[in-house]
Amino acid sequence: MALSVDSALYRWQRLGAESPSQTLSELAPLLFSVRDKAKLNLDKWRIVFPNNGRQQKDWKQASTFYSGNRIQTTKYTWFTFLPQNLFEQFHRLGNIYFFFLVVLNWFPQVEVFHKEITMLPLIVVLLASMIKDAVEDYRKYQFDKMINFSKTRVYDKEERAYVERCWKDVQVGDFVQLQCNETIPADILLLYSSDQNGICHLETANLDGETNLKQRQVVTGFSSQNTLFEPEFFQNTIICEMPNNDLNKFKGYMEQPNHERIGFNIESLLLRGCTIRNTEAAIGIVIYAGHETKAMLNNNGPRYKRSKIERRMNIDIFLCVGLLFMMCLVGAIGHGIWTRNFLEHPPYDVPDENGDFLSPVLAGIYMFLTMIILLQVLIPISLYVSIELVKLGQVFLIHNDIDLFDEEADLPIQCRALNITEDLGQIQYIFSDKTGTLTENKMVFRRCTIDGIEFSHQENARRLETHKELDLDDEDLAKLQHFTLPPMNIERPATYKQRTMRPLRRCQSARAHFQGHTRNRSLGRRDSNQSQVAFSSTIEKDVTPDSRLLRRVREAALQTEDLSPFIHMKTSPSLTDFFLALAICNTVLVSTATEPRQRVTVPPPIKPSGITLEKIHQIFQRLKLASLSQSLSSSQSSSDLGASFNAKNTEEHLAALGCCDNDDDCCTSSRGDELRGKGSTDIGSASLDEVFKSVTNNSLPTDFCYEAESPDEAALVYAAQAYSFTLVSRTPEHVTVRLPQGTLLTFDILYTLGFDSVRKRMSVVVRHPLTKEIVVYTKGADSVIMDLLEDSAKADISAEKRMKRIKEKTQKHLDYYARDGLRTLCIAKKVLNEDDFQKWANFRREAEAAIDNRDELLMETAQHLETKLTLLGATGIEDRLQDGVPDTIAALREAGIQIWVLTGDKQETAVNIAYSCKLLKQRDTVFTINTENKVNIE
Template sequence: MTFSLDFSWLRWKWRSQNGFSQSPSETTPLLSPETGRQSYNPTEQRVVYPNNSMCHQDWKKVSRRYPGNSICTTKYTLLTFLPQNLFEQFHRWANLYFLFLVILNWMPSMEVFHREITMLPLAIVLLVIMVKDGTEDFKRYCFDREMNSASIQIYERKEQSYMQKRWQDVRVGDFVQMRCNEIVPADILLLFSSDPSGVCHLETANLDGETNLKQRRVVKGFSQQEVQFQPEHFHSTIVCEKPNNHLSKFKGYMEHPDETRTGFGSESLLLRGCTIRNTEVAAGIVIYAGHETKAMLNNSGPRYKRSKIERRINTDIFFCIGLLFLMCLIGAVGHSLWNGTFKEHPPFDVPDADGNFLSPALGGFYMFLTMIILLQVLIPISLYVSIELVKLGQVFLLHNDLDLYDEETDLSIQCRALNITEDLGQIQYIFSDKTGTLTENKMVFRRCTIVGNEYCHQENAKRLEMPKELDSDGEEWTQYQCLSFPPRWTQGPATIRSQGGAQPLRRCHSARVPIQSHSRQRSVGRWETSQPPVAFSSSIEKDVTPDKNLLSKVRDAALWLETLDTRPAKPSHSTTASIADFFLALTICNSVMVSTTTEPRKRVTTPPANKALGTSLEKIQHLFQRLKLLSLSQSFSSTAPSDTDLGESLGPNVPTIDADEKDDASVCSGDCSTDGGYRSSTWEQGDNLGSESGTSLEEGLEAPALSLDGPELCYEAESPDEAALVHAARAYSFTLVSRTPEQVTVRLPQGICLTFDLLFTLGFDSVRKRMSVVVRHPLTGEIVVYTKGADSVIMDLLEDPACGNDIDVEKKLKRIRARTQKHLDLYARDGLRTLCIAKKVVNEEDFQRWASFRREAEASLDNREELLMETAQHLENRLTLLGATGIEDRLQEGVPDTIAALREAGIQLWVLTGDKQETAVNVAHSCKLLDQADTVYSINTENQETCESILNCALEDVKRFHEPQQPARKLCGYCIPSKKPSVNLGAMAPEIGLVIDGKTLNAIFQGKLENKFLELTQYCRSVLCCRSTPLQKSMIVKLVRDKLSVMTLSIGDGANDVSMIQAADIGIGISGQEGMQAVMSSDFAIARFSHLKKLLLVHGHWCYSRLARMVVYYFYKNVCYVNLLFWYQFFCGFSGSTMIDYWQMIFFNLFFTSLPPIVFGILDKDVSAETLLALPELYKSGQNSECYNLPTFWVSMADAFYQSLICFFIPYLTYRGSDIDVFTFGTPINTISLTTILLHQAMEMKTWTVLHGLVLLGSFLMYFVVSLIYNATCVTCNSPTNPYWLMERQLSDPMFYLTCLLTPVVALLPRYFLLSLQGTYGKSLISKAQKIDKLPIDKRNLEIQNWRSKQRPTPASASAAAPATGTVHTQPPCCPVPPEAQQDFGASTSKSSSPPRQKQVEDWVLQGPRCSREHSKDDTCSRDTLAKLSSGECLLDPNRTVAPTAYSRGQKDASRHSSKGSHRRSQSSLTI
């Protein structure tokens, strides 16, 4: 097979992009003394010269520009600490505001309090923060000193050996040697590993929190080193990219003295902070050091988000500033008017030193500033401190909720953003990933299709329908029995038996990572094992029961492989060959790491070719000649099939194998069975063969039998899909034995191992949506490309059957493609994840040409990713389809209930997934995101004009049945309903669901159709976006958040969800199977999707309600207290004096009223958790901001003014006409105000505990204790009116008690009356729920049931409402309906899952619709439909009620299959 496109353009493009010209410098080595070194752009590239004898001078010149490895994360030094810290603190406008007041108070004409006293609050705040910052910085200093002083082996040029030095002595270009369990001191390019395959294992927990080991490979050309690496022999120059913070991205090349270049990437870079594991010695050259390392560049603090309440607070503070300005203006005008009433200057008006008096205007201005000092507490600056303390308390309660702890994974909730907890109670939209978020991400192999033949694996399906006990208990670390499989020579199903001691079930191939805050250590395989866990696989994932029909064909495929080298190499389209290639692709085309259970992190290396157990290929030939005598037909019933069972029935037609040709095939036999007694047929049939020929197989192979206690193979995969496919291949005895960077070894069913040369690996990415490996087949020597990927991509890359000359082959390929596509659709309808498997054979000449361009692309710095993508695309074409797989990803427990509860709470849920549409729709029905009675709009189009027409038609149709409850608001010229529309004319119209794919999203974003799309979604109950990329996910979240101004939450578990998580107001990461990137970028991390229910409905509601009511109370408290001073100004000539001692004023906010609001904000519960979970509708109070909005703010302000009037004027009227002094008058007012404010707090509390009572009573008693002590000791502290013995005298006055008892009652009477009316006649949901909470348990449950029955319409009423329109379900012309839809036609019942109906559906899908309208390959929809779209005519019958989803899906599948010769879905469709 030849390439159809010449690659010469790629070389030209690469050289032009990298700025290389065809000049002598291009062929001159970097170290050539004749022309000197090439010049590099230091702003775009980094050049690293080795620090050895030959390159020392160059290294010395360049290394000056690069920083050393010493780090300093401290902010201050001893000299800069005080000025720098003060400078930083005064960047906060609150501190500047108080500093401005202190300066004003120091001016004699505006002095209100003693100057030193005014400075005290600000000084205390600055001192506390200074101590905190200094302590934190000192800890950083100690950590820096410890890291810089750590020891490491650095190559010393003069000594020509590695010397023990400190980390801070490392420089760029130094050679560093590390040993096992040592931490990497800098970013190092790996040049040597003690591992024979050139692999170094890393633990990156310090960087990304993941404890599963990563592989790093030695740069190509350095892996085959038989002796220790010698730095003196390294004469190459390294050119790489500038330092950046991308942990997974790195590119560069190494230029050797012989003018050749070797490219490398992130797979060869050891990052600072990682730990060397399972590698005795590793060495490399330093690329980045110190603060230029990727770890240090990523060492940024937690991102700051502003919560919705905080934004509301900032707005209300401006209102307070306006109120303060008004009150100060009244004081200034009043002061001017007061002074104007005197014909002569009054005695208290003191002139200046020159005898001049202030003018009324200037005096009024001074009084304005004086009033600012006096009424400064009106701005609640201390509110921010209280909010931070409350949020810390709320986070503590979140962490200690056992309901948010997952016992299986030993993970609890993790709060990474401490300042947005209250936003959890105001979420309006949730954007969720599907795989790993709604599902378990535990992939289980279910079905497969090979060359058009479907193998349903019924036995496997029956096994998976069993209870999930084995799966759920697989990670429990209590006393369980060990799951053991029968030996390879034993027949019968797997059994569970006790093996002496209790052992945990083995979980061997995952990447699930425990959050670091939980340090409970687990073991793997054995109790005494201390290795970290290799998580996430359970027995239900690993065990696959083979299909009997496929099993018999696998035996023939194994024989075909053994005789492959005896036949001429030519393309084979036979079923036998395709089955062999199919399972080889499953085994090889992955990045699975092989280890053993006894040493979970120890790699399994490739067995020596042709030397296993001393067996020669001639003896293997002799063995297969003797196996001709065997003809066994035992049934296969084991859960994990043995290689024996396949080898037992090889049959009598085993051809002779030429041993001479086998020598070059890298075939080894015998001891590849390192997986716990899984043995080849050579061992099992030894006795039988010996009885027939007088010689046992053990003697024939001249090898001892393998021990039954051999270690079991463990597979560590980057994704659970790969692990599931490897285990599926292993079930058919195609076992992945070992993998190195250069080779991969597979054991065949006969026990023979094939070692494939691994030439290239084209990894998976979200753009290509596929992965490929390029190997050299050990039997034929051919270059084979095995590819697996999404069906939507692989099907487009298949070779056109029409290009061949053989008509029969062409027909067969078309038939295989068509049947495979039908099987894929069937899998998707069942909710299975689908992957297509393909191959391609490349001739040697084309491969060498492609490989040269691939290496050039790998060595490129500029546009490296684009060049790698292009080379991959030029290889991955004209593929031959082998088959497809269906993998089940089951729903997590509690997902349907959680989604139902969130919907009842008024939250819109969108699912954004990269899966194909059919799979996503099936899962949506399983999790109740879509109901059977929903009207589902499915929009799939690439054309912008068609997309706009479809959106217009859909909008016109939905508006006939759904009208907004409130007047629509304008959104860029389009009407958007402010709330979810209700049904029209009182009839129960069907709920709307929208399904859309990635191509349609591109058309929407590129065609500026976002507003119409959003308008349509406002009528939809659910939105499902399929085949969406990570960028599209984030764009959708930003679109909804910004256009609709709603609170959004994104939840996901993988790296492809990071952008979506960061775009939302709240991002939640699930600690799942796909690493910790989602968790690391999230605000909160949970273990399961079901935890979202209590997190939002309970903790979210509590956090919002507590904080909102605390904020309102804080504003009320400050305004109420400050107004006392304001009313006094009307009786003191607006002089700015006070009737309360200034120490009492300071203590009032600092001690007496500070603690109750904090306790209130942490512990108060307006509704119990049980009621909140039972009645999700209560969550809507937070969405509507009922606790804290503009009306509640101004009502509290009015109440504060009223209470301050009562607290001031009742004492004033009481003591009017008496001869008491000013402080004797102010003390009762201060006492009454404190009592009123604390009682107001008590009235607002919905839950009373001992702590609540102690805090309120303690604050009240503290006031009297402090006042008594202060008045008893303050003899001359506040001259001239010292408050000596003031409280003691007041306590002996009966009028004081009478006033303090009567005034708070009068002040709080309106508040009490209003709360009583709300409790008795209030119609709010919270008020009703509070009444229910007070009932006994039995009555409470009854009331809750009555509530729910009223809130939710019964199914009977819903079904009865549908025919109210007087419509009849009619089938559109020439639109086939599957049997399932025919049975349910016109009914709103759920579809039955009985086997007969399922079989009918499968037959309908496989055989195709009987009645279909033929379209050309490029037709997007029917001509009638296109005509209606072009004219803007509505496609939908306005008087027709939509049929159930079964009918909708049948119609959708019919439209898909109606296009002859095309595997694609129709490009434009509107499915109702």
């Protein structure tokens, strides 16, 4: 049995005594039983026991301390509505003023009107506001009720099956089964996915507004299950951090019955409110429920909002009260002086029950209070009622404004807060993001530099200048096909057939029409009223290749045709690595146009008899495949390249390699003898045809959809595809790239180090299928990549000069890209030997299993790996301004509104964009403050 509550204290005390070097923080999660949760250590860690009957006592004890899954976003309850609403309404000075008049009118000495009549206006005002607030809060109550009574499938330990339950009945420790297009009811640790690679895809639009799919990975050790996950056999105990509102961080570990620990992080956590996509079934255990989920912790709850006009009105009412006080004071003083002038008493004065008359001073006080009631019209009691009616009318007009209707989403504008609509016209400051707000967030590959040589892609630039966003029919699409370069699919080595490939299409991101966490249980089928968002237009996916770069690619192909060792290789191997890095160094999801957002998988190639991988490797080495991977793409050049690979040239290749087309007739040549004399190995009777067929899969589709978490990644993948380095498939363990000839190369993915804002880069560690080298491909900001480059050996002066020259030229090109307003990325690589990689991998696994200082350890391992890189090149990506942005900003500035734009781009890029969108004018004086210390700015 896994760790129990009653045994936790004893076992960890014993371990602590045996291992005195262990710090308290390492033992903290399990030092105390759940009964002692109030103690300090369990304020930092949470213990989750499975609700499957095996640890029922522990689960019951722990569940009493955890929140249920019922949520409440309403401001009031049936019992607190009246006092709480009155308390909020009396924040208005006007209401306090009128209430004072009502109380004052109850005193007979100063009574002016009937008591009931004086109360009636105030009651009407308060009641009108109460009704409005009650209606608004009742809508929230209905929304909460719809969510709480939504259905999901929860494992029942009595029936030993999944049964439908309401969301409100889900508890921490329950096992939940999710289906495609279902909304996640709580924060759940992923333990099973129907995907063969243990991947679950999420759409997080309800949390962050992004429609691109996010990938979540089953906890290590659970991804290799061949059968459905069975909760009754789950015996592990989960220790994780306490609930917090950080959507991007989560850490913990799972303790197995043999006391082994399995670490996990945010990549295995399914967040409440997200939607399951592309996954038929997923099973997980609830970690946080209800108001302890990360989504609810980011919701600060309902609060009373007051507009600027309302706050200003309080000041005006205060001034009016001051004026009223002065008027009443003057009247009271005058009345006292006037009554004093009578010798006895005023003739209208009535004595009290004792026969006494009022003194002039007391008469003046009563007159002061009486005049307050008489002059109360100075502040009209209908003021707030009139304002509320005007607000309702304004909300109605806003909801029905045709200019504010979103045709793409088929939704009108909605006012969530009815109290502050008038503030829309009182804006003084606008704080704006750049990407996706000022720009279209449509990243387009614009230009690149490889080995210090700049390729401007002028044709691509002209296409971008003249391109118009139109809905293209099939005829128009056919006209644009020359923008995409088709690969050459090898069916026989003697005749290379050309098969035109349709332009790649990025998937439409199908965002479910979501209303209050409702879900569609139709297993992957979407409602017809779903809105199609995040559509990638033609401008993003079509890249016109640069003629000079295309010529170098053609030279590489022709050099491959002639295997003479005396021919100088003019093309650099960096071309190959550059395009492979563009295709591999990402987390792009690959699917087909016929099955959008359904992962493409490549079946393992069938190896013909008599052909070993070593023999295939020898042929690829002879064909200079590593350099050939820089190859061809254009439809205008594919015919020339295809003609060069004809039957005659193939026979020469076979002769040069000493290969036989059949057992009886073996080809020989002096060139073949020469090559064999230099150490080549005879590969027997294997034909080149068989070799290519063993690594080529012509049954794969040619029309792919690319879905990327970042538009930059998709742009780079499209750029690689334009030169026929096509990303075909990606799984957590493998990535497959189709080379220009149609040959498939499947790389083993050893590790993926995702991008973060601290490192400003991402890396992918792969094993090359031919050379078996361990290669690290890295892309990131030039400000960090340039500092991580390897210094050439001082003994090799020529290599040092060459690398220095490449670095200087690349930096010069990057500065030019930035001044042109392009987003820049550097591409680099590193080759590791097996021993160094194993040492690093062990260090990485220890960091992943740690729970204390895990983030720091993971950062340290990443920085240790991403050093001594070799620069391959850099890219410039364009993100165009949205239509009307310059005119809008100019109009806002002219209206006196101050605009601030936040961007993570380079300084030169940011300044260029600022001028382009008219945030800066040519006559403006720009002050630049660069510092890494906050104190220096102050």
